[in-house]
Amino acid sequence: MKAIDINEKSPWQHITEGNQIYEPATSRHFCTGEWRTATPVMDWDKCKQCLLCAPVCPDSSIPVCDGKRQEFDYDHCKGCGICMKVCPFGAITMKEGK
Amino acid sequence: MAIRERLSGNEAVSYAIKQINPDVMPAFPITPSTEIPQYVANYIANGEIDTEFIHVESEHSSMSAALGASAAGARTLTATSSCGLALMWEELYVAASDRLPIVLALVNRALTGPININADHSDSMGARDSGWIQIYAESNQEAYDNFLQAFPIAEHKDVRLPVMICQDGFITSHGVENILLEEDDKVKAFVGEYEPEHYLLNAKETMAVGPYAVTNYYMETKRAQRQAMINAKKVIMEMAEKFEAMTGRKYGFFESYRMEDAEYAIVIIGSAAGTCKAAIEKIRETTGKKVGMVKIRVFRPFPEEELAEALKDMKAIAVLDRAEMFSATSGPLGAEVRAALYSAKSQAELVNYFYGLGGRDITVEDFKEVYEKLETIAQTHRITDMYSYIGLRSAEEE
Amino acid sequence: METAYNFKEVMNRPERLAPGHRMCAGCGGTIAVRAVLRALHPEDKAVIGNATGCLEVSTYMYPYTAYEDSYIHNAFENAGATLSGVETAYRVLKKKGKINDNYKFITFGGDGGTYDIGFQSLSGAMERGHDMVYVCYDNGAYMNTGTQRSSATPQYADTTTTPAGKVSAGKVQIRKDLAAIMAEHHIPYVAQTTYTGNFKDIHTKAERAIYTPGAAFLNIMSPCPRGWGYDPSELMNICKLAVDTCYWPMFEVVEGKWRLTYEPKKKLPVEDFLRPQKRFKHLFKAGNEELIVQFQAEVDRRWEELAAKCR
Numbered sequence: 001m002k003a004i005d006i007n008e009k010s011p012w013q014h015i016t017e018g019n020q021i022y023e024p025a026t027s028r029h030f031c032t033g034e035w036r037t038a039t040p041v042m043d044w045d046k047c048k049q050c051l052l053c054a055p056v057c058p059d060s061s062i063p064v065c066d067g068k069r070q071e072f073d074y075d076h077c078k079g080c081g082i083c084m085k086v087c088p089f090g091a092i093t094m095k096e097g098k
Numbered sequence: 099m100a101i102r103e104r105l106s107g108n109e110a111v112s113y114a115i116k117q118i119n120p121d122v123m124p125a126f127p128i129t130p131s132t133e134i135p136q137y138v139a140n141y142i143a144n145g146e147i148d149t150e151f152i153h154v155e156s157e158h159s160s161m162s163a164a165l166g167a168s169a170a171g172a173r174t175l176t177a178t179s180s181c182g183l184a185l186m187w188e189e190l191y192v193a194a195s196d197r198l199p200i201v202l203a204l205v206n207r208a209l210t211g212p213i214n215i216n217a218d219h220s221d222s223m224g225a226r227d228s229g230w231i232q233i234y235a236e237s238n239q240e241a242y243d244n245f246l247q248a249f250p251i252a253e254h255k256d257v258r259l260p261v262m263i264c265q266d267g268f269i270t271s272h273g274v275e276n277i278l279l280e281e282d283d284k285v286k287a288f289v290g291e292y293e294p295e296h297y298l299l300n301a302k303e304t305m306a307v308g309p310y311a312v313t314n315y316y317m318e319t320k321r322a323q324r325q326a327m328i329n330a331k332k333v334i335m336e337m338a339e340k341f342e343a344m345t346g347r348k349y350g351f352f353e354s355y356r357m358e359d360a361e362y363a364i365v366i367i368g369s370a371a372g373t374c375k376a377a378i379e380k381i382r383e384t385t386g387k388k389v390g391m392v393k394i395r396v397f398r399p400f401p402e403e404e405l406a407e408a409l410k411d412m413k414a415i416a417v418l419d420r421a422e423m424f425s426a427t428s429g430p431l432g433a434e435v436r437a438a439l440y441s442a443k444s445q446a447e448l449v450n451y452f453y454g455l456g457g458r459d460i461t462v463e464d465f466k467e468v469y470e471k472l473e474t475i476a477q478t479h480r481i482t483d484m485y486s487y488i489g490l491r492s493a494e495e496e
Numbered sequence: 497m498e499t500a501y502n503f504k505e506v507m508n509r510p511e512r513l514a515p516g517h518r519m520c521a522g523c524g525g526t527i528a529v530r531a532v533l534r535a536l537h538p539e540d541k542a543v544i545g546n547a548t549g550c551l552e553v554s555t556y557m558y559p560y561t562a563y564e565d566s567y568i569h570n571a572f573e574n575a576g577a578t579l580s581g582v583e584t585a586y587r588v589l590k591k592k593g594k595i596n597d598n599y600k601f602i603t604f605g606g607d608g609g610t611y612d613i614g615f616q617s618l619s620g621a622m623e624r625g626h627d628m629v630y631v632c633y634d635n636g637a638y639m640n641t642g643t644q645r646s647s648a649t650p651q652y653a654d655t656t657t658t659p660a661g662k663v664s665a666g667k668v669q670i671r672k673d674l675a676a677i678m679a680e681h682h683i684p685y686v687a688q689t690t691y692t693g694n695f696k697d698i699h700t701k702a703e704r705a706i707y708t709p710g711a712a713f714l715n716i717m718s719p720c721p722r723g724w725g726y727d728p729s730e731l732m733n734i735c736k737l738a739v740d741t742c743y744w745p746m747f748e749v750v751e752g753k754w755r756l757t758y759e760p761k762k763k764l765p766v767e768d769f770l771r772p773q774k775r776f777k778h779l780f781k782a783g784n785e786e787l788i789v790q791f792q793a794e795v796d797r798r799w800e801e802l803a804a805k806c807r
Contacts, residue, residue: 003559008314012321017258018197019319019558021306022296027516027555027562035521051507055534055695056732058526060515064507076515080522080721081729094729121588124581150588152580155620159577162617165570166581170543172589174581192570298543298566299586301597306561308569310553 036079038094046091053083100278107270110242111203112137116147117285121172124152124163129215130267131205134177157182161189168198169307171297180207183221193260194229199252200260207267208456216457217267223421223430231261231330232398236371238275241265247337249289256329266369327399351401353393354408360390362472365435366418367394370460377465389469400434406442413476414447416468420454447475453488464488503694509538517562518554522728524718525551528633531695535702543582545603547575547614550640573613576621579603583626600706601628607648608638611674622681622711629705629712635720643723647672653775660778665787670794678713679749687748690717690735697746697757717744725774737769742799754805766795
C-alpha cells in the first residue's frame, strides 16, 4: 500500500503494518500552501542569486537548482516572511492573501 | 542426540541465546534476571558469539535501544525482571504497535512496593495488555524450549509481534535441574536466519517508523494489530509442532494434566504447577479422586475457546493467580478463565485464589486443601469465599 | 575530509527534508533540521531519529513522512537510546556482511526531550560513544504542549507554567547549560550554534559532528515565534541579537578543547534581545529594571566563564 492510497477513509486492512511507510518524503502530497495568509513574491530583476533566502525557509519551499534559486513552491510555502527579511536586495515582497 | 545437562533456568535461556547468536542485546542488570546478560557478556568476551551488547543506563533505554535495533533490521533481545519491566512499560506498547519482533527473557519477580526480589507474576501480568505474546514456563526445560520457539513466532510474517518468554524468579531461574539441550546446528536450522522484509538500513528503500496517527487512523491501526495476535495462535501451534518433530517434546497453549477423567481442576501458571502435579498424584493415589490441572503456557494470545473446551466437564474449578490486580475481585487469570467459561455457557463452579506473592511458598498440602474445597463446593453449590489467599496469615478465620 | 565552506555548493545539494510537514509558519525547528541534513555528504545514507515533540508530530504524521531518509520516532524521552540501538544494529549487520552501504545516524530532540525527560537517555548514548549525532533544537520550552517551562527556559521567561503575574516575574531559575554538560562527557565533539548569515557556522559544526567518529552533540537555538512572541518573519534578527548580546554564545569543543566560533565586535546589551519578545514583556514594566540588570549579570558571568575555557 502506497502512502498516496492511504487516507482517513481507508479500511483497517489497508493500514500499513505498524504504521510503517516505505517511501521517502510522502509529505509532499500534503499542501501546506493553503495555510498562507501572506504570499512572498519575487522581483527577479532585483534578485542577485545570493541564495541567502534558501536556508532560512522552514518549509523547504525555495528550491535551488544548478546554483540558482527557483520560484517559490507555492504548494507548500506558509508565508512566514523570513526570506523577505533576509533578502539584502529587496527582491522579495509579501503580498496579502494566498 | 540431545545433550544431557544440569542447568539453572537463567543458564538454560543464556545457552539458547548463545545457540541463536542474535544480533543485538541491550540489557540492564536487575535481580533475578541479571545472570542472563552476564552469561551473554561472557560469551561475547570469549568470542563465542558475535552479538553486540549495549550497556544501557536503564531498562527504559534497554527496550528503547531494542526497538531501534529491531527496526534497523537486527535480531534483538533483552532480559529483565520486575521493576525493570515496569520501567519499560511505555516501550512495550511501542514495540508491539510498531510490530517489532523483539524477544524478552523475563524472569518473573514481584513488583515493588515494598521491594521484594522473589517470584510472582505481578510484573508480566501488569504488561498483559501491552500487545506482547506471553509464554510461561514451569521448568528450566520449558524455559529453554520456549525461548527457542520465540524468534520463529515473533518474526513470522503473519505475526511480527514481540514475545515475552517468562520463567519464575529464583525458583526456575536459579534452581538447577536436569535438562535436554538441542545441538547447535539443529537449533540454527529451527530458528533460521532473520531476513526482515522492511528495515531502516535497507539500501533499496527507506522506512519511516513511529508516526503520529490521528483519530481517523488509530482505531484501524489497533484492529490491524489485533489481527496479528489472532494470527499468532496458529503460528504458535505450528512452531510447537515443528519443535515436537525436532525434540519429541510436545507443547500447546496449555498443558492438561490428568484431565482425561478429571472432575475438579486447578488452572495455574508457572513453576507451582510442578507442586500441583505432585499433589494430584498423591490425591489420586490415596483417595482415587479425579483431580486434574491446566497449566497455562500461552497467556497472550489467550486461548479462550480451547481452555473452555478443556474445562467443560469440570464440576468445580480453582483458578490460582500469582498476582493481584486489585480489582477487589478476581486476579488476572481468574477473570479471563471465568470469561472463557461464561462464553462457553459452562455450569462449573469457579473460585479464584491468590498465592505465592513475593515468593511465598505453596505446598502439596495447600493444593490438597484447594481440591477438597472444590469438592465441597461441587456438593453444596455454595461458595463462601469466591476470592481468597493461600498461605496468608490472618487474625480472623478466613 | 572537511572542505572549505562553499555556500552555493551546499545549497545546491538535494533537499533531505521535504515540504508538506505541519510545523508552524516561521518555525525555527525545521531550519535546524534542513541545515544539519545538508551537511550530510550526498552520497551517504542516513537514519534520522526523533524525540516526541513539535518536530515529530509535524514531520511524520501518518502516512506523511517529510524525510528523504529512513526515520524512527519512538517516544519522548529516549531518542538517544533508540538511535544507539539503530547504530549498534548497523555495526553488527555490517560486521556480519548483511549490509554494505554507509549510513550516518542523526537524532533530533527539542529541549524538553533533551535537557529534561530525555537527559538520561542522551547521557547514556553519549557516554557509550555510539557513532551518532544528537541534535537539540532548543526553543527554550515545551512548545508542542503549549509553551510550558523546561530547564532550557531562560530566567524570567513568561511561560504557561511560569506565568508572569502580580507576584511572579516568570521563571525563577536560570537555564541549564546542556552543551557544557555534554562536553563534560568527554565525547569527541560538542558545539552550540544558531542561524547566522550564510549558515557557515551551523553547517561547519554539523559536518564536524556527523563526520567525527564517535558521539557528538549539537545544541541549536531554534526560535519559536509562538512561544517567544515575535513576528515570524523576524527569526534571523532574533538569532543575530541572541549572538551579538552573548545570550547565545556560539562555540565548539573538539576533543576537550573549547573554542569560540563567533565573538561580536560590539557586545550589545541583553535587553536588545529581550525587548522584541513578548515572553519578556513584563521585564520592561517600571519597577522591574533590576531584573534586567540581573539577567545581564548572568549573561556576563557565563560569557566570561566560557571565554576563560576558550583561552
